[in-house]
Amino acid sequence: MDSYFSFIWDLFSYPLGTIGSTSVTPLRLAGLIVIITLTWWVSILLERKLVQFTHDHQSDAAQTHIYGFIRLGRYIVWMISVMIGLNYLGFDLGSLAFIGGAFGIGIGLGLQNIFSNFASGIIIMMERTLKQGDFIDLQSGVMGRVSEIGMRYTRITTNDNVDVIVPNSEFTTGRVINWTMNNDTRRIHVPFGVAYGVDKNKVKEAGLAAAAQLNGILDIKGKEPDVWLVRFGDSSLDFELVVWLDRALSITPQITQAKLLWLIESELRERGLEIPFPQRDLHIRSGVLSIKNVD
Numbered sequence: 001m002d003s004y005f006s007f008i009w010d011l012f013s014y015p016l017g018t019i020g021s022t023s024v025t026p027l028r029l030a031g032l033i034v035i036i037t038l039t040w041w042v043s044i045l046l047e048r049k050l051v052q053f054t055h056d057h058q059s060d061a062a063q064t065h066i067y068g069f070i071r072l073g074r075y076i077v078w079m080i081s082v083m084i085g086l087n088y089l090g091f092d093l094g095s096l097a098f099i100g101g102a103f104g105i106g107i108g109l110g111l112q113n114i115f116s117n118f119a120s121g122i123i124i125m126m127e128r129t130l131k132q133g134d135f136i137d138l139q140s141g142v143m144g145r146v147s148e149i150g151m152r153y154t155r156i157t158t159n160d161n162v163d164v165i166v167p168n169s170e171f172t173t174g175r176v177i178n179w180t181m182n183n184d185t186r187r188i189h190v191p192f193g194v195a196y197g198v199d200k201n202k203v204k205e206a207g208l209a210a211a212a213q214l215n216g217i218l219d220i221k222g223k224e225p226d227v228w229l230v231r232f233g234d235s236s237l238d239f240e241l242v243v244w245l246d247r248a249l250s251i252t253p254q255i256t257q258a259k260l261l262w263l264i265e266s267e268l269r270e271r272g273l274e275i276p277f278p279q280r281d282l283h284i285r286s287g288v289l290s291i292k293n294v295d
Contacts, residue, residue: 032085039081047074075151113169114152120168121151130154130171130178135251137177142166145251159252184247185218190260193236195274200229200237202271207241210263214256216249236276 050070124130130146136156137143144158154171156164179186194203207227211217217225223244231238241260249256268275 035085036081039077039084043074043077043081046077113167117152117168120172121149121154124149124154124168124171129181130176131181134181135179137179138166138170139175140166140170143254159255179250179253180247184250185223185244186250186253187223187242187244188253188257190241190243190257190264191230191238192241192261192264192268193233193238193276194268195235195276196237198237198273202273203227203237203239203268206267206271206273207239207264210260210267211241211243213263214249214259216246216256218244218246233276 047070130136130149132146132149134146135144136146138156142156142158142164144156144162144164146154147157147163148155151168153165153167156166158164192207204227208225211225212219219225225241225243228240228242229237230240241264243260245253245256265275
């Protein structure tokens with residue numbers, strides 16, 4: 001039995017090479033894997049506990065601020081664990097030439113985008129212009145709620161519950177509309193048209209009645225619903241229902257507009273107000289049929 005354990009020990013202690021003055025053995029490689037894996041698992045567990053703690057004891061605004069620092073701290077712990085593991089294996093971390101050279105080689109081999117996304121992730125977390133839970137609209141057309149901010153990517157969940165992975169560099173180089181950055185209320189304009197000759201006061205009455213039926217439409221001093229006549233169109237009088245939304249409606253603007261249009265159509269129909277449609281005049285001259293567009 002002793003000879004068996006001695007054989008196993010000799011096998012794991014067999015030198016595979018040297019790094020500096022340190023002999024690299026299977027046992028040291030296993031130790032490196034254990035150090036990194038254990039630290040990785042502990043950092044993830046600690047992050048979950050801290051997120052849960054802030055969720056239970058902090059306000060929503062404080063949670064979004066703390067989340068960025070917790071996630072950044074997780075990556076710092078990972079980097080420290082890798083450095084400790086490499087030092088255990090025999091790498092001399094007193095000199096940064098090795099690390100700088102590795103970054104240089106990686107960028108030279110086509111990792112510019114990865115490095116750019118990594119740097120953008122740090123900028124996003126430090127500036128806090130983007131927080132978990134924000135509703136955003138990107139220049140690329142992606143619209144949804146921020147579910148996760150990582151070092152390389154940000155996960156956006158659309159209103160159809162589709163997760164979109166967006167590289168962090170898009171947030172620092174492109175246009176980003178943050179609907180819920182500093183304020184939970186937003187104003188939207190819902191366009192609709194009616195036929196010429198209708199009573200404008202009845203149109204306004206219909207628009208306000210539609211707004212009153214949807215929970216989440218604000219009706220406070222300075223943020224009352226209103227109906228604006230904005231344009232004399234080719235076939236219609238063009239109006240806009242202007243309303244302020246609470247946070248629940250702000251993060252679903254397309255759904256909110258669809259609901260308001262449904263209610264507006266019902267209110268217009270109830271009051272006998274005609275919704276316009278394109279018209280054409282037919283003129284017959286000398287047996288030739290001509291069509292005149294009067295839109």
